[in-house]
Amino acid sequence: MILTNKHLDKNRKLLLDSKSPALIQDIIDQARILCKGYEYHDCDTIEDCIPVLTSVNIFGDAPRLVVLRSMQSEGLVALSVVSLEEGDVLLISDDGSLSRLKDYTHLRSLCTILKLEEPGEDSCAARARKKLTDAGVRFSEDVPRFLVSRVGTDISAIDNELQKLICLAGSGNLDSSVVARVIPERGEVAFFKMSEMFFRRRITEFVEAMGRLPEGEHVRFLHFLIEQVYRIYHAASYRAQRLSDDDAAQLMGVPTFILRTKIYPAAMSFGIPKLLRVMDLLNQLDVEMRSTKYDKRLVYEVRFLKAIRT
Numbered sequence: 001m002i003l004t005n006k007h008l009d010k011n012r013k014l015l016l017d018s019k020s021p022a023l024i025q026d027i028i029d030q031a032r033i034l035c036k037g038y039e040y041h042d043c044d045t046i047e048d049c050i051p052v053l054t055s056v057n058i059f060g061d062a063p064r065l066v067v068l069r070s071m072q073s074e075g076l077v078a079l080s081v082v083s084l085e086e087g088d089v090l091l092i093s094d095d096g097s098l099s100r101l102k103d104y105t106h107l108r109s110l111c112t113i114l115k116l117e118e119p120g121e122d123s124c125a126a127r128a129r130k131k132l133t134d135a136g137v138r139f140s141e142d143v144p145r146f147l148v149s150r151v152g153t154d155i156s157a158i159d160n161e162l163q164k165l166i167c168l169a170g171s172g173n174l175d176s177s178v179v180a181r182v183i184p185e186r187g188e189v190a191f192f193k194m195s196e197m198f199f200r201r202r203i204t205e206f207v208e209a210m211g212r213l214p215e216g217e218h219v220r221f222l223h224f225l226i227e228q229v230y231r232i233y234h235a236a237s238y239r240a241q242r243l244s245d246d247d248a249a250q251l252m253g254v255p256t257f258i259l260r261t262k263i264y265p266a267a268m269s270f271g272i273p274k275l276l277r278v279m280d281l282l283n284q285l286d287v288e289m290r291s292t293k294y295d296k297r298l299v300y301e302v303r304f305l306k307a308i309r310t
Contacts, residue, residue: 001116003030011112013090015098018116022156024093027116028067035089038065045070053084063087070097124148124158131159132174135166139174146176150183168255181253191224198225198308199232199266206308210301218300219289226282228266233275235259236267274310281307 001023007014016024032040039062043049049068068090084090092111098104119127128144147165151157161183165174168182184192190209197206213221231252238248249256254263270278285303292299 001027001114001119003027003034003114005034007112007114008034008089012084012088013092013111015092015094015108015111015113016116017094017113019096020116020118020155021095022154022159023116023118024095026155027114028091031065031089031091035063035065038063038089040064041066043068049090053088053090063089065089066091068092118153119155121145121148121153124153124155127155128158128162131162132166137166137169137174139169140176142176143174143179146179147183150179164255167257182255182258191221194221195225195228196262196266198304199228199269201269201308203305203308207301207305210304218297219286222282222286222289222300226279226286229275229279229282232263232266232270233272233279235263236270236272236275239264239267240272270310277310278307281310 016027018024032038041049041052041064043052043066046068049066052064052066063085064087066088070093092098092107098107125144125148128147132139132144147158147161151161164182165179168174168178194206194209197209210218235248235252238251243251245256245259249259252259252263267275281303285300285307288299288303289296
């Protein structure tokens with residue numbers, strides 16, 4: 001959604017209706033641009049907000065942009081009797097919890113309601129394009145849409161991945177091959193989370209996640225994890241040879257910060273001898289899954305538990 005001055009013309013108390021913190025923050029960011037020069041207040045509670053709205057404006061004639069992040073029932077009475085000074089804007093965040101308040105209907109009558117819907121792929125691609133441009137990143141034409149194709153239309157996820165790409169791009173040129181190397185496809189996100197559980201030896205979480213795998217995805221995850229173990233084994237070997245982080249990252253084709261924050265911790269959790277043992281166990285399981293006469297799910301879980309406890 002694009003916030004414009006028309007939204008502020010009729011009622012300068014706006015209720016931002018969305019369960020997505022990223023969408024709400026996006027409107028707040030847009031409001032700060034529209035209300036450039038305003039005195040800005042970000043209030044966590046109504047107790048923080050009311051003194052701001054009722055106080056004398058210390059900046060003289062400058063109007064105020066006030067954000068209210070949360071509110072309890074008792075705050076409605078105070079809010080209903082507060083009149084905004086001319087030019088002031090009040091944004092109230094509603095992630096769905098306000099609907100449980102006794103006087104929720106009254107609150108809605110005080111405000112202009114902005115129902116924030118999840119954007120489509122075109123809107124997300126345009127948003128990504130703008131953020132990359134604003135950050136001064138040089139990128140090929142297909143990058144924004146390719147990013148959305150891998151991440152989906154979750155604004156929060158897109159923003160997180162954009163931060164990675166902006167840090168990675170630096171003064172270079174960003175193209176879709178870089179995006180493909182850094183950002184997994186949507187279907188692989190769950191696999192990455194499961195592999196992180198595996199390498200951190202979070203056994204209970206890992207077993208629960210295995211139980212949620214759709215039928216037919218077990219072998220696909222097994223092959224995915226084998227690839228990850230090979231990558232982590234190579235990283236552990238580079239570290240043992242005392243290669244610099246930058247050189248090792250270049251050899252592996254990953255950003256240095258991914259090597260430091262994701263790959264090296266996994267390598268240190270097992271060590272080279274145990275990684276070799278894990279590779280043997282997973283490759284044996286790959287063969288067994290094609291030839292065993294026993295319950296494949298049972299074989300799968302038993303072998304994985306043996307590997308994670310190595």
